[in-house]
Amino acid sequence: MINFDEDQYRKDLTAQVNAIAEGKKVADEITKQGFDNIFFVGVGGTYAMQMNFVTLAKQYTKIPVYLEQAGELVLVGNPHLTEKSLVITGSKSGDTKEIIAAEKWLKEKNVRIAAMVMSKDSAVGQLCDWRIPLQVFKGVEFEYLSMYGIFYGLLADNGDFPQFNEFYDQIKKNMVEGIINTQKKFDDRAESIASKYYKTDYQMWIGGGELWGEVYLYTMCILEEMQWLKTKAVSSSEFFHGTLELVDKDLPVFLVKSVGKYRPLDERVEKFLKKENNNLTVFDIKDYMIDGFNDEFKPIISPIISTIILNGRLSKHLEAHSGHSLDMRRYYRQFKY
Amino acid sequence: MINFDEDQYRKDLTAQVNAIAEGKKVADEITKQGFDNIFFVGVGGTYAMQMNFVTLAKQYTKIPVYLEQAGELVLVGNPHLTEKSLVITGSKSGDTKEIIAAEKWLKEKNVRIAAMVMSKDSAVGQLCDWRIPLQVFKGVEFEYLSMYGIFYGLLADNGDFPQFNEFYDQIKKNMVEGIINTQKKFDDRAESIASKYYKTDYQMWIGGGELWGEVYLYTMCILEEMQWLKTKAVSSSEFFHGTLELVDKDLPVFLVKSVGKYRPLDERVEKFLKKENNNLTVFDIKDYMIDGFNDEFKPIISPIISTIILNGRLSKHLEAHSGHSLDMRRYYRQFKY
Numbered sequence: 001m002i003n004f005d006e007d008q009y010r011k012d013l014t015a016q017v018n019a020i021a022e023g024k025k026v027a028d029e030i031t032k033q034g035f036d037n038i039f040f041v042g043v044g045g046t047y048a049m050q051m052n053f054v055t056l057a058k059q060y061t062k063i064p065v066y067l068e069q070a071g072e073l074v075l076v077g078n079p080h081l082t083e084k085s086l087v088i089t090g091s092k093s094g095d096t097k098e099i100i101a102a103e104k105w106l107k108e109k110n111v112r113i114a115a116m117v118m119s120k121d122s123a124v125g126q127l128c129d130w131r132i133p134l135q136v137f138k139g140v141e142f143e144y145l146s147m148y149g150i151f152y153g154l155l156a157d158n159g160d161f162p163q164f165n166e167f168y169d170q171i172k173k174n175m176v177e178g179i180i181n182t183q184k185k186f187d188d189r190a191e192s193i194a195s196k197y198y199k200t201d202y203q204m205w206i207g208g209g210e211l212w213g214e215v216y217l218y219t220m221c222i223l224e225e226m227q228w229l230k231t232k233a234v235s236s237s238e239f240f241h242g243t244l245e246l247v248d249k250d251l252p253v254f255l256v257k258s259v260g261k262y263r264p265l266d267e268r269v270e271k272f273l274k275k276e277n278n279n280l281t282v283f284d285i286k287d288y289m290i291d292g293f294n295d296e297f298k299p300i301i302s303p304i305i306s307t308i309i310l311n312g313r314l315s316k317h318l319e320a321h322s323g324h325s326l327d328m329r330r331y332y333r334q335f336k337y
Numbered sequence: 338m339i340n341f342d343e344d345q346y347r348k349d350l351t352a353q354v355n356a357i358a359e360g361k362k363v364a365d366e367i368t369k370q371g372f373d374n375i376f377f378v379g380v381g382g383t384y385a386m387q388m389n390f391v392t393l394a395k396q397y398t399k400i401p402v403y404l405e406q407a408g409e410l411v412l413v414g415n416p417h418l419t420e421k422s423l424v425i426t427g428s429k430s431g432d433t434k435e436i437i438a439a440e441k442w443l444k445e446k447n448v449r450i451a452a453m454v455m456s457k458d459s460a461v462g463q464l465c466d467w468r469i470p471l472q473v474f475k476g477v478e479f480e481y482l483s484m485y486g487i488f489y490g491l492l493a494d495n496g497d498f499p500q501f502n503e504f505y506d507q508i509k510k511n512m513v514e515g516i517i518n519t520q521k522k523f524d525d526r527a528e529s530i531a532s533k534y535y536k537t538d539y540q541m542w543i544g545g546g547e548l549w550g551e552v553y554l555y556t557m558c559i560l561e562e563m564q565w566l567k568t569k570a571v572s573s574s575e576f577f578h579g580t581l582e583l584v585d586k587d588l589p590v591f592l593v594k595s596v597g598k599y600r601p602l603d604e605r606v607e608k609f610l611k612k613e614n615n616n617l618t619v620f621d622i623k624d625y626m627i628d629g630f631n632d633e634f635k636p637i638i639s640p641i642i643s644t645i646i647l648n649g650r651l652s653k654h655l656e657a658h659s660g661h662s663l664d665m666r667r668y669y670r671q672f673k674y
Contacts, residue, residue, distance in 0.1 A: 332578075332582065
């Protein structure tokens with residue numbers, strides 16, 4: 001497969017899977033200290049990734065779980081954020097401006113911070129109380145995995161996720177090879193989709209529930225940021241309240257179908273689009289689900305499946321066709337603004 | 338002004354302003370009964386309108402305030418939603434499918450519902466415990482005003498908004514004529530903007546804080562739904578994390594600048610865009626703010642200012658230029674799907 005170093009990827013994934021145990025230890029320590037609520041604080045891709053946990057929290061725990069934009073939090077605060085709160089934040093690079101500012105603001109308020117970051121020596125790493133280990137810079141699957149130890153660990157410690165060990169066992173047994181195999185399985189389709197759509201003026205992307213963050217991330221942080229392709233992302237629950245009117249027979253439309261309780265919303269969108277549009281691409285995460293996981297764990301790992309096929313494979317083929325490197329930026333980190 | 342019946346509008350607005358007292362009575366009754374938290378439940382335009390209240394709640398109250406997509410809530414529920422919760426929902430028409438389904442689901446769980454709706458005889462009106470009066474179908478300003486009595490009334494009753502009477506006095510004294518005058522003041526600019534942009538292939542819209550819901554609504558429910566114009570809406574806090582890469586000198590970009598604590602985020606975006614883009618339109622809500630309100634009330638009424646200039650005036654001029662009626666739909670309410 002193009003742009004895929006299988007040996008290195010296997011090594012990285014294995015390290016990230018092993019690091020879940022470290023995240024669980026952080027969770028145990030925080031649980032011992034006690035906390036009233038969890039604040040996810042992010043920006044851009046990290047914020048989008050966090051959406052998944054905030055959404056799934058509704059199905060597992062009564063612990064209040066909030067999501068805040070780092071840049072907004074420091075301006076306004078939140079009445080539920082106290083010294084008894086736990087903040088989970090992250091920055092792959094460790095130097096994201098908004099996250100550093102948020103951490104400094106939080107430390108002044110004596111709020112404890114756990115941060116997903118590559119290095120404890122980075123600015124973000126220095127400012128946090130606990131590092132949540134991230135092993136690799138590229139690939140959102142590593143970010144999701146990095147969260148599993150701390151987030152589902154906290155839930156387990158609270159009695160909300162007694163299946164933690166079973167879940168982790170299935171990850172250890174099946175995740176690495178499963179993820180690699182799914183990418184191989186999807187790769188031909190990625191090539192065919194990329195060859196058709198790498199030059200589009202506009203793409204409409206739809207998805208929802210525990211995959212809404214993925215759709216939001218893929219359109220904004222990959223297609224827009226890395227390929228300069230114009231997109232609109234709309235959730236399956238909102239699609240029928242405005243954006244549907246743009247649909248005609250030819251519009252390039254992409255639907256990511258989720259596998260959990262929100263799936264009926266995606267199915268309603270799909271039914272409509274199959275009637276009204278002839279340029280529809282459906283990514284049914286069910287078709288790419290990896291083996292060896294209990295049904296109840298499938299929605300939890302579904303954003304990993306989504307990101308490995310879209311970000312992992314489709315992007316690479318878009319890059320190959322467009323000749324537009326995924327690393328090229330006009331502005332981001334090119335100069336100060 | 339085109340498509341503006343000043344006498345009727347004045348009458349409608351006055352009625353809506355008077356109805357705030359009715360909303361306050363509902364708030365007093367609910368307060369007497371007691372409640373643990375507030376759930377806003379909406380879809381599409383109503384959901385977008387509700388975002389404003391959820392955002393501003395952070396600055397005024399410790400009452401937990403949640404926002405839920407109606408279509409998602411009925412599939413998954415929310416662990417914090419109990420018989421002691423208050424749901425605030427709404428449907429202008431009174432027959433929005435997702436809202437009716439949510440109300441039925443909520444009634445089975447014995448959750449109390451206050452619904453913004455034109456008529457108590459509508460399906461949504463029949464299913465709610467309290468009607469929050471909405472006087473007019475068209476115009477999001479009426480929706481915002483309809484919420485003031487119940488929402489700020491609940492906050493006032495909880496000791497979080499002791500300035501309620503002063504706020505309401507200023508509304509009664511200044512809102513109706515202020516809103517009319519602002520629309521007159523903006524109308525020439527609306528015409529000039531509409532004549533330039535009514536045929537664009539794509540528009541990028543940016544805004545944030547208490548105006549994010551407005552930007553979300555105007556792009557999705559007006560430009561996309563009513564003019565079939567493609568858009569991307571992105572919040573000021575997220576703009577620098579992906580979408581900025583689409584910006585070149587010629588891209589049509591629109592920025593709605595807010596007036597409260599989030600304004601620095603908009604200013605950062607503006608500074609960047611003024612350097613990198615020559616096709617920028619800035620709507621600074623400060624320039625169109627109506628007289629007679631304390632500074633602290635300006636962020637609260639800012640979405641009304643935003644909607645009257647954008648939805649109220651700009652849309653009418655877009656319609657005049659495009660010849661595309663704001664009432665024309667391909668699909669919505671045209672057939673079942």
